[in-house]
Amino acid sequence: MIEKERFVPIRIQKNHALLKRIPKNHPKRPDIESDQSRRLAGYKGELAIDFYLNKLPEKEYLILHDLRLSNGKYFFQIDTLLLSTAFALVLEVKNYNGTLFFDPDFNQLIQTNNKGETKGYPNPIEQASQQSSELKKWFHKRNITIPVEYLIIISKPSTILKTAPGYSKMLLKVQHAQFLLRSIEKIKASYKNEVMTAKNLKKISRTIIKEHTPETFDILKYYGILPGDIQTGVICKACSSLPMKRHFGTWYCANCHSKDKNAHVQALKDLFLLNKNSSLTNQEICRFLHLPSGDIAKKLLTSMQLPYSGSKKGRVYFPPPGYQQMKELE
Ligand SMILES: [Zn+2]
Numbered sequence: 001m002i003e004k005e006r007f008v009p010i011r012i013q014k015n016h017a018l019l020k021r022i023p024k025n026h027p028k029r030p031d032i033e034s035d036q037s038r039r040l041a042g043y044k045g046e047l048a049i050d051f052y053l054n055k056l057p058e059k060e061y062l063i064l065h066d067l068r069l070s071n072g073k074y075f076f077q078i079d080t081l082l083l084s085t086a087f088a089l090v091l092e093v094k095n096y097n098g099t100l101f102f103d104p105d106f107n108q109l110i111q112t113n114n115k116g117e118t119k120g121y122p123n124p125i126e127q128a129s130q131q132s133s134e135l136k137k138w139f140h141k142r143n144i145t146i147p148v149e150y151l152i153i154i155s156k157p158s159t160i161l162k163t164a165p166g167y168s169k170m171l172l173k174v175q176h177a178q179f180l181l182r183s184i185e186k187i188k189a190s191y192k193n194e195v196m197t198a199k200n201l202k203k204i205s206r207t208i209i210k211e212h213t214p215e216t217f218d219i220l221k222y223y224g225i226l227p228g229d230i231q232t233g234v235i236c237k238a239c240s241s242l243p244m245k246r247h248f249g250t251w252y253c254a255n256c257h258s259k260d261k262n263a264h265v266q267a268l269k270d271l272f273l274l275n276k277n278s279s280l281t282n283q284e285i286c287r288f289l290h291l292p293s294g295d296i297a298k299k300l301l302t303s304m305q306l307p308y309s310g311s312k313k314g315r316v317y318f319p320p321p322g323y324q325q326m327k328e329l330e
Pocket residue numbers: 236237238239240241253254255256257258
């Protein structure tokens with residue numbers, strides 16, 4: 001059963017909002033675009049394994065996607081976590097194509113892609129093993145006793161896996177997605193004893209979800225982009241031009257003459273994604289949406305039932321709950 005769903009990763013959402021709103025010839029655009037295509041490929045790989053995970057017996061496994069937990073100072077991230085009453089399984093998904101050589105000497109992964117280009121990556125086996133030991137610590141701190149296993153899943157069936165002679169054991173933890181269920185069966189066979197009740201497991205799952213901390217990240221600062229480089233205004237869904245104009249209670253596009261009553265909702269999401277603070281003032285929102293007055297802004301924000309704190313001039317608004325839980329980029 002899926003306990004925590006997979007959504008478009010926040011970094012992809014932030015990149016997307018940024019790419020929509022910086023000029024076409026912005027010097028940072030190529031960097032952002034290449035980061036975005038790498039992340040989108042990774043996300044596509046994660047979605048590809050859902051096909052197999054959906055075939056798991058619902059009652060036996062709790063599935064939690066995209067977790068970010070902390071053992072104190074640092075956070076660790078898990079692509080997918082499977083929980084059963086006998087064991088926990090960390091899945092690290094990689095969407096690499098071509099040939100992957102797991103180099104035991106230098107503890108790295110060397111990819112030769114379909115064009116014959118080579119590229120080095122940190123060893124994903126090492127990564128997944130670290131995540132599982134962090135998870136073990138996390139469980140230990142909460143007096144939860146459950147064995148933790150891990151697997152690296154290669155989402156593309158055509159990817160070739162290689163390692164140095166004599167090191168084939170190294171690849172025991174690396175599997176193509178189509179063998180995922182078989183690997184889970186094998187792990188299950190080696191943990192015959194249940195270590196907790198289904199009720200307890202559900203409780204642990206709820207604790208994990210409660211302690212999951214979504215990533216906050218100042219994307220403008222990361223790329224060194226000035227707030228002034230961001231094109232403000234409501235974007236027209238029909239023709240992508242901006243800014244739309246607020247006119248008789250709706251948004252009007254001067255370019256394609258479309259009207260859209262709710263076009264500000266997406267603009268506001270963009271603003272929250274690009275903003276370094278989690279809250280915004282009426283004035284900031286007014287400026288970004290190109291609204292003629294704070295009263296109109298207040299009316300729109302009230303109708304959206306945005307959470308807020310403070311009163312009158314000191315009021316700040318927070319993003320609508322779950323605004324980052326999108327299945328597709330908007
Ligand atoms: Zn338009």
